[in-house]
Amino acid sequence: MNTVDVTSASKWWQVLGLRRARLSLAREYAIVITFVALFATLSLTSAPFLSKTNLLNVLDQSCAFGIIAAGETVVFISGGFDLSVGAVFGLAGVVAAMLEPHLGPAAALAVGLLTGLGAGITNGFLVTIGRINSFMATIGSGFVLGGFALVLTKGYLITVTSPSYAILGRNRLFSVSYGTWSWLVFSVLLTVLLKATVFGRYVFAAGGNELAARLSGLRVNLIRTAAFGISGLAAAFGGIILSSRVQTGQADSGTGIELTIIAAVVIGGTSIFGGEGAIWRTVLGVLLLTLIGNGFNLLNVNPIYQQIIQGLIILFAVGLDAWSRMTS
Amino acid sequence: MTDFLVARGITKNFGGVQALRDVTVTLTRGAIHGLVGENGAGKSTLGKIIAGFFPPDGGAIVIDGQEVRFRSTRDALLQGRITIVGQERAVIPQLSVLENVFLGREEGAAGMLRSGSLSARYTELITRTGFSLPADARVGGLRVSEQLQVEILRALVRDARLIIMDEVTAALTADEASRLFDVVRSLKEEGRAVLYITHFLEEVIALSDVITVLRDGSLVRTGPASAETPRSLVASMVGRTIELSFPQKHVPPTEAPILLSVRGLHQKNVNDVSFDVRAGEIVGLAGLIGSGRSEVASAVFGVDRRLAGTVTVEGREVEIRRPRDAINAGIALLPESRKEQGLLMRQSITQNVSLVHLREFAAATFVRPKQERAAVERIIATVDVRAPGVNTTVEDLSGGNQQKVLFAKWLFRPPRVLIADEPTRGVDVGAKHAIYELIARLAEEGMGVLLISSELEEVLGLAHRILVMRLGRIVAEFDGETATDDLVMRAAFAADQYDARHDGDAPVGAASIS
Numbered sequence: 001m002n003t004v005d006v007t008s009a010s011k012w013w014q015v016l017g018l019r020r021a022r023l024s025l026a027r028e029y030a031i032v033i034t035f036v037a038l039f040a041t042l043s044l045t046s047a048p049f050l051s052k053t054n055l056l057n058v059l060d061q062s063c064a065f066g067i068i069a070a071g072e073t074v075v076f077i078s079g080g081f082d083l084s085v086g087a088v089f090g091l092a093g094v095v096a097a098m099l100e101p102h103l104g105p106a107a108a109l110a111v112g113l114l115t116g117l118g119a120g121i122t123n124g125f126l127v128t129i130g131r132i133n134s135f136m137a138t139i140g141s142g143f144v145l146g147g148f149a150l151v152l153t154k155g156y157l158i159t160v161t162s163p164s165y166a167i168l169g170r171n172r173l174f175s176v177s178y179g180t181w182s183w184l185v186f187s188v189l190l191t192v193l194l195k196a197t198v199f200g201r202y203v204f205a206a207g208g209n210e211l212a213a214r215l216s217g218l219r220v221n222l223i224r225t226a227a228f229g230i231s232g233l234a235a236a237f238g239g240i241i242l243s244s245r246v247q248t249g250q251a252d253s254g255t256g257i258e259l260t261i262i263a264a265v266v267i268g269g270t271s272i273f274g275g276e277g278a279i280w281r282t283v284l285g286v287l288l289l290t291l292i293g294n295g296f297n298l299l300n301v302n303p304i305y306q307q308i309i310q311g312l313i314i315l316f317a318v319g320l321d322a323w324s325r326m327t328s
Numbered sequence: 329m330t331d332f333l334v335a336r337g338i339t340k341n342f343g344g345v346q347a348l349r350d351v352t353v354t355l356t357r358g359a360i361h362g363l364v365g366e367n368g369a370g371k372s373t374l375g376k377i378i379a380g381f382f383p384p385d386g387g388a389i390v391i392d393g394q395e396v397r398f399r400s401t402r403d404a405l406l407q408g409r410i411t412i413v414g415q416e417r418a419v420i421p422q423l424s425v426l427e428n429v430f431l432g433r434e435e436g437a438a439g440m441l442r443s444g445s446l447s448a449r450y451t452e453l454i455t456r457t458g459f460s461l462p463a464d465a466r467v468g469g470l471r472v473s474e475q476l477q478v479e480i481l482r483a484l485v486r487d488a489r490l491i492i493m494d495e496v497t498a499a500l501t502a503d504e505a506s507r508l509f510d511v512v513r514s515l516k517e518e519g520r521a522v523l524y525i526t527h528f529l530e531e532v533i534a535l536s537d538v539i540t541v542l543r544d545g546s547l548v549r550t551g552p553a554s555a556e557t558p559r560s561l562v563a564s565m566v567g568r569t570i571e572l573s574f575p576q577k578h579v580p581p582t583e584a585p586i587l588l589s590v591r592g593l594h595q596k597n598v599n600d601v602s603f604d605v606r607a608g609e610i611v612g613l614a615g616l617i618g619s620g621r622s623e624v625a626s627a628v629f630g631v632d633r634r635l636a637g638t639v640t641v642e643g644r645e646v647e648i649r650r651p652r653d654a655i656n657a658g659i660a661l662l663p664e665s666r667k668e669q670g671l672l673m674r675q676s677i678t679q680n681v682s683l684v685h686l687r688e689f690a691a692a693t694f695v696r697p698k699q700e701r702a703a704v705e706r707i708i709a710t711v712d713v714r715a716p717g718v719n720t721t722v723e724d725l726s727g728g729n730q731q732k733v734l735f736a737k738w739l740f741r742p743p744r745v746l747i748a749d750e751p752t753r754g755v756d757v758g759a760k761h762a763i764y765e766l767i768a769r770l771a772e773e774g775m776g777v778l779l780i781s782s783e784l785e786e787v788l789g790l791a792h793r794i795l796v797m798r799l800g801r802i803v804a805e806f807d808g809e810t811a812t813d814d815l816v817m818r819a820a821f822a823a824d825q826y827d828a829r830h831d832g833d834a835p836v837g838a839a840s841i842s
Contacts, residue, residue: 196694196695197690197693197694197695198686198687198690198693198694198695199693201679201682201683201686201695202686204672204675204679205672205675205679205683208672208673208674208675209668209669209671209672209673211668211669212663212668212669212670212671212672213672213683214631214650214651215629215631215651215661215663215669215670216651216683216684216737217650217651217652217654217655217656217684218652218683219650219652275672275674275675276674
């Protein structure tokens with residue numbers, strides 16, 4: 001009997017002494033470590049960083065993105081992608097700004113919010129009943145919704161004169177902006193929804209293994225549609241906060257933000273494959289991206305390098321997710 | 329005829345399961361070598377090792393007296409001029425027939441294709457084989473039998489000296505199959521070697537020069553095809569070498585109520601299937617892979633919308649449009665593939681087990697973790713899952729324990745009817761035994777069980793009654809006490825019909841032999 005060479009190819013991470021278990025641990029806490037490290041570095045190197053004004057400013061800058069990214073996280077966990085959030089963001093602001101003279105600020109903002117919910121549910125139907133891949137479905141619906149906002153405004157800025165329209169975006173409670181409070185409350189609510197309710201468990205199951213969820217009696221289509229509804233609602237929430245702050249409605253105000261949103265979710269450690277993730281991760285992911293910008297400002301580093309750093313962090317986060325899934 | 333390739337003493341393990349042990353097969357130029365055996369006997373594994381899909385754990389491939397080692401199928405093709413036409417079609421649907429046939433063998437200069445010379449060669453090929461495939465047809469639009477022809481043409485273009493055909497006629501009509509046989513014979517006349525793997529015994533006897541029988545990964549015998557009959561082949565395929573012990577059978581009384589009654593079920597691969605399952609009864613559903621067993625399960629459970637038929641549970645006809653309807657009616661399905669269909673692999677035991685009945689642990693939509701945990705721990709103990717704790721990720725468990733988690737998920741609120749599709753696939757012998765005990769216990773407690781399995785001794789050892797499927801129909805029914813592996817396999821292979829009739833494709837009637 002001869003010797004047959006059974007080459008069990010050593011993968012590079014095994015050569016480096018990394019195992020799958022350690023990789024998934026790294027993936028688990030990479031965002032925490034990175035965030036703490038950046039926070040500590042900025043605290044030590046820049047005196048104004050730790051000032052109350054700067055920190056509150058960082059939160060206020062992040063809040064609209066934070067809310068949208070929290071909604072996006074729910075879609076990710078359910079096994080989908082929502083690229084229409086930028087369009088919904090703009091459309092909700094436009095709807096609210098245009099209705100304000102007729103309905104008053106509170107009702108106008110509420111209708112803006114509902115517009116987002118409707119858009120999200122429509123996305124859900126496209127993806128589930130329509131069986132269109134969520135990536136392409138939401139690119140398509142994003143174009144339609146963005147175009148719809150343009151038609152409504154005919155390309156002009158819609159200015160709102162009523163000062164009470166700006167309360168949501170500009171006022172503060174205990175020196176913390178309403179937007180930041182909204183982010184906090186929304187994040188806590190979604191965390192409870194995902195972690196403590198039957199629906200939340202179903203979202204994880206649908207994203208973790210769609211077929212197994214269906215064979216366990218779950219209405220996977222309804223669950224995924226609801227997840228898209230939440231994302232649409234969140235995108236509109238971000239949109240009306242911004243619209244209120246600048247007292248305008250602008251159709252293309254959200255153009256391109258979906259990529260930043262998705263980056264924040266992924267950097268936080270929520271899986272692009274579905275079934276895994278958490279809202280707190282996305283909160284840290286959003287803050288990390290804001291801190292990088294903030295740090296570049298405070299340390300007088302040329303901001304042209306900012307994009308490169310953000311891109312590398314994204315690649316690293318997605319890489320960790322993929323590597324932790326390979327079986328050794 | 330001269331020896332071309334010898335696969336000598338081939339051994340192969342897949343995660344503790346011995347797929348092949350010390351198998352030696354000699355292939356000859358200008359001869360068709362048939363390879364038969366039960367499901368899981370190791371036929372395809374042997375074919376794939378020779379074709380370079382994976383290396384053997386022991387033994388050697390010798391071509392013309394020289395030992396070779398293939399690291400890939402490409403290697404086998406270039407070094408050994410060996411190619412395989414497998415169970416799944418390996419064509420590129422978007423490309424044309426011509427592009428597929430000459431894939432990897434395109435002629436040209438400086439990377440530019442010259443289609444003229446290819447067309448000429450294609451015409452010559454077509455004339456030689458008698459196939460009538462338009463060169464510019466998109467392969468994705470062709471029928472399966474035509475796609476097969478594309479693969480055979482490709483093997484000719486590559487000038488393969490050995491062509492391995494693994495279960496290629498399963499998707500063909502009788503007419504298409506007979507044309508394929510002509511081509512296989514012409515390959516032989518050109519001096520090529522053919523290794524022909526199949527479930528169809530009459531076919532393999534008519535076509536082959538030599539037939540090898542495998543059982544449980546071991547060689548039973550190799551002999552001239554002229555000396556074999558379907559009966560003689562079945563007799564040597566069955567009869568396991570491993571003895572498994574089964575729990576005592578408790579046959580329910582004949583007046584036990586009928587829990588599940590299926591009438592006139594029609595679906596893709598399922599043709600007019602009707603059967604009953606009584607309380608306390610284990611009904612085994614046997615048959616070859618592809619005979620429609622799993623499709624029966626998914627049609628009853630509402631996984632795919634069924635075309636026709638009624639399902640009655642405990643005397644009440646139920647409309648099942650989705651799995652939840654089946655669950656509410658008291659049916660549970662243990663699916664065939666736990667990774668693809670059964671478990672959330674990267675989530676905890678708790679999250680998996682409580683999923684089906686999550687609402688019962690919840691108050692006003694909030695899951696109550698303490699109650700959930702207590703219930704999961706209780707149910708996990710009854711099926712004996714060995715794990716550090718209920719928060720362990722399912723991915724980190726052994727196959728046997730994963731399978732027990734799958735059982736546990738349905739037992740929190742025991743169903744009236746359990747459909748278990750391949751309940752012991754990929755688990756070790758110890759776990760197998762535990763699962764047999766569990767199924768027997770559940771039936772004894774009054775559950776009706778439909779047991780689907782490719783492992784014949786499992787069906788024989790557990791079932792009180794055995795239904796045999798072939799080509800989407802139930803073709804035979806046996807009493808669990810008197811059935812033998814020989815009887816069941818003969819029904820599954822339709823060996824008796826073959827012996828009796830001469831035409832190719834007469835419908836297979838319900839031959840009740842109980």
